Amino acid sequence: MAAPPAPTVRGGRVGRRDDTRLALLFILPAGIGLVAFYFWPLLRGIWLSFTSWDLLSPAQFVGLDNYRAMAADPVFWNAVRVTLLYVVINIALQTAVALVIAVLMQRLSRSTLLRSLVLAPYLVSNVVAALVFLWILDFQLGIGNQVLEWIGLERIGFFTSEAWAIPTIAVVNVWRHMGYTALLIFAGLQAIPATTYEAARVDGASEVRTFFGITLPLLRPILGLVLIISVIGSFQVFDTVAVTTNGGPVDASRVLQLYIYDKAFGQFDFGYASALSVAMLLILVVVTFFQYRMTRAGQTDLN
Amino acid sequence: MHHARRTTASLAAALAAGTLALAGCAGPGTAAAAGDSVVVDYWLWDSNQLPAYQRCADEFEKQNPDLQVRISQYGWNDYWRKLTAGFVAGAGPDVFTDHLTQYPGFAERGLLRDLNTLEATADVDYGGFQEGLADLWVGQEGSQYGMPKDFDTVALFYDTTMISEAGMSPEDIAGLDWNPEDGGSFEKALAHLTVDENGVRGDEEGFDPKNVAVYGLASNGSGGMSGQTTWSWLAGATGWTFTDADVWGTEYHFDDPRVQASLKWLFGLVEKGYMAPYEEVGTEPNPQQALGSGRAAISANGSWMLGTYANLEGVDLGIAPPPSGPVGHPVSMYNGLADSISAQSPDPEEAARWVAFLGSDDCQRIVGEAGVVLPARPAGTEAAIEAFGERGLDASVFTDLVEKKQTVFFPVTEEFGAIDALMTPMMDEIYIGDRDVATLTEVNDQVNGLLK
Numbered sequence: 094m095a096a097p098p099a100p101t102v103r104g105g106r107v108g109r110r111d112d113t114r115l116a117l118l119f120i121l122p123a124g125i126g127l128v129a130f131y132f133w134p135l136l137r138g139i140w141l142s143f144t145s146w147d148l149l150s151p152a153q154f155v156g157l158d159n160y161r162a163m164a165a166d167p168v169f170w171n172a173v174r175v176t177l178l179y180v181v182i183n184i185a186l187q188t189a190v191a192l193v194i195a196v197l198m199q200r201l202s203r204s205t206l207l208r209s210l211v212l213a214p215y216l217v218s219n220v221v222a223a224l225v226f227l228w229i230l231d232f233q234l235g236i237g238n239q240v241l242e243w244i245g246l247e248r249i250g251f252f253t254s255e256a257w258a259i260p261t262i263a264v265v266n267v268w269r270h271m272g273y274t275a276l277l278i279f280a281g282l283q284a285i286p287a288t289t290y291e292a293a294r295v296d297g298a299s300e301v302r303t304f305f306g307i308t309l310p311l312l313r314p315i316l317g318l319v320l321i322i323s324v325i326g327s328f329q330v331f332d333t334v335a336v337t338t339n340g341g342p343v344d345a346s347r348v349l350q351l352y353i354y355d356k357a358f359g360q361f362d363f364g365y366a367s368a369l370s371v372a373m374l375l376i377l378v379v380v381t382f383f384q385y386r387m388t389r390a391g392q393t394d395l396n
Numbered sequence: 397m398h399h400a401r402r403t404t405a406s407l408a409a410a411l412a413a414g415t416l417a418l419a420g421c422a423g424p425g426t427a428a429a430a431g432d433s434v435v436v437d438y439w440l441w442d443s444n445q446l447p448a449y450q451r452c453a454d455e456f457e458k459q460n461p462d463l464q465v466r467i468s469q470y471g472w473n474d475y476w477r478k479l480t481a482g483f484v485a486g487a488g489p490d491v492f493t494d495h496l497t498q499y500p501g502f503a504e505r506g507l508l509r510d511l512n513t514l515e516a517t518a519d520v521d522y523g524g525f526q527e528g529l530a531d532l533w534v535g536q537e538g539s540q541y542g543m544p545k546d547f548d549t550v551a552l553f554y555d556t557t558m559i560s561e562a563g564m565s566p567e568d569i570a571g572l573d574w575n576p577e578d579g580g581s582f583e584k585a586l587a588h589l590t591v592d593e594n595g596v597r598g599d600e601e602g603f604d605p606k607n608v609a610v611y612g613l614a615s616n617g618s619g620g621m622s623g624q625t626t627w628s629w630l631a632g633a634t635g636w637t638f639t640d641a642d643v644w645g646t647e648y649h650f651d652d653p654r655v656q657a658s659l660k661w662l663f664g665l666v667e668k669g670y671m672a673p674y675e676e677v678g679t680e681p682n683p684q685q686a687l688g689s690g691r692a693a694i695s696a697n698g699s700w701m702l703g704t705y706a707n708l709e710g711v712d713l714g715i716a717p718p719p720s721g722p723v724g725h726p727v728s729m730y731n732g733l734a735d736s737i738s739a740q741s742p743d744p745e746e747a748a749r750w751v752a753f754l755g756s757d758d759c760q761r762i763v764g765e766a767g768v769v770l771p772a773r774p775a776g777t778e779a780a781i782e783a784f785g786e787r788g789l790d791a792s793v794f795t796d797l798v799e800k801k802q803t804v805f806f807p808v809t810e811e812f813g814a815i816d817a818l819m820t821p822m823m824d825e826i827y828i829g830d831r832d833v834a835t836l837t838e839v840n841d842q843v844n845g846l847l848k
Contacts, residue, residue, distance in 0.1 A: 148480065148483075148484050149480070149483055149484065149507065150505055232675055232676045232677075232678070233676055233691075250674075250676070250678070252678055253674060253675045253676070253677070253678040253679075254675050255830075338678070338679060339679050340821075341678075341679045341821065342674060342678075342679075342824055343821045343822075343824050343825045343828065343830070344821050355817060358477060359817060360813040360814055360817055361480065361813070362814075
């Protein structure tokens, strides 16, 4: 029998081998999930975008036909425009409101009750929130319009006029999401060292000056990530629209997701719907890339 | 009285649903294991009709101890999605209630059985149904894809009290005429029944069309491509037809000036103040509520809504045929439902026996007696008229239209889904007032392009 190897070496080798196996074992369930429910559908979706498929008969390869049709489809381009309009209104308002709420939460009150209240709308499901606002803002019976009339203004077709549909839906979603976004930003604020604020106070800086001079620059990476997440979510708006306007009036709120859904499950044109989905994926990739670059979300100024 | 009836009906429905759920748990397993009774799965969408069909199924099972019928009901919106998913997964029903807008797509993909090839339904005499109903379900190669179950037409519902307050009688409403140029006496009646917030009627001096309290005509939206309850009875009364053939037309006629003039007249009512603007009704118009709340005086709707309108509180319901048009008489859309057998059914012969029973006098009389819809066999239709009559409702207005052949068929063509998706936003746009009806001429080319 050969001399036993040095205990340290043996221990090291054994340890490394065990780690790899164990790691693979741990990754396996998540890995299977990722491949089965993420990569495979993604690849299949991309493949389907080159086919004509109605679910019931076999898919037929049609090359770039779906993409050619898409380029010439006015409803698609309208959907892109409407979705962008929604994202701009939704994100601009939501981020501004959430930022104010978060700063107020940090600078004025640390009450847990208040924080819970701010988050409350987020606990309401999208569909329920949409239904409640549909009733509140109903042209004829909604209390919102009754109030408008009492104070001497004209009734507004919030969900039934082309000009108001998208802004209304955007604001309803701001109401639901602002608390959640505020909480994310609030977490970022906690990471800013209290000493910087103390220094600012010693220097006699006003609250406004402190906000623009310290809070905003130091919050940038968090704000960048929050923006990336909320913009992706915003692009995928669907349930609020499906419940309140179903794309109407005419095509005024026919956002991309709704058009994809209509094509797939309303008309069983899964090939075209897949092509639309790929287009949306590409738009998101480009938008996210530029956001990441512009906000330099990967770097912090805290060091 | 009505209320009590409804409670019993919904209780029965709840019980039936409960039984179904239990059967659903035990069904397939026991059937397969026992092997002595075959289970036929049957789907329908109207919960109001569920109790009647459950009674049919009970009767059928009594007559056929070797068969069991399992009924499932899904709301209209889920129904077609579930059905398609069922076809894809091979887990759909054996027999299901089918609609004219959907069956061409199914037939095209070979998902429906030809009833003529199955023993129990091969020798059915389709002349025994109300005229024309069976023909709607004959495919392009002569296959029979559905057994007629019921039919519907469209008429005017109104509140007799409101009419008499305006100094009009039910006879006045029943004798109106209409044309797309000046609207005839129909438009005059609508104007008279419209009242603004100051109490001024639509045909009086100083009427304010911007602030209306009571609209002459209840809005039921733009009607999409078929305008079943909204404009088909107007356009039809000019002699216009949807396509170049009763069924399986290959060309739509939206380029016809008659349909365009009819649409222009109808949606022109908004500016005159006789009908609510799109802004008020949105994508989910509710004409029965408008009538029930006194927001509108007359509401055009289908016979299947008869029970709903009859239950409106505080409304003394009157029913009149649509106004007589340039063709010299009223015209209604004539639509028929049928039962189809899925091509995927493992027991088509057994399914056919159930379908044959669904199309028999026995079952259609049971359905008629429930007083919900108008069954397709004359015996069933009569039972329904009687059942409605017991509640003080005159359903003969709906059946007279069929007897006198004052009808236009629901369009049965290929590509219905795509055509509807294309046209509905445009019809909404016409309703809103942002699109000229003349542009439908171009749209018609697009529609016909989809059919090629």
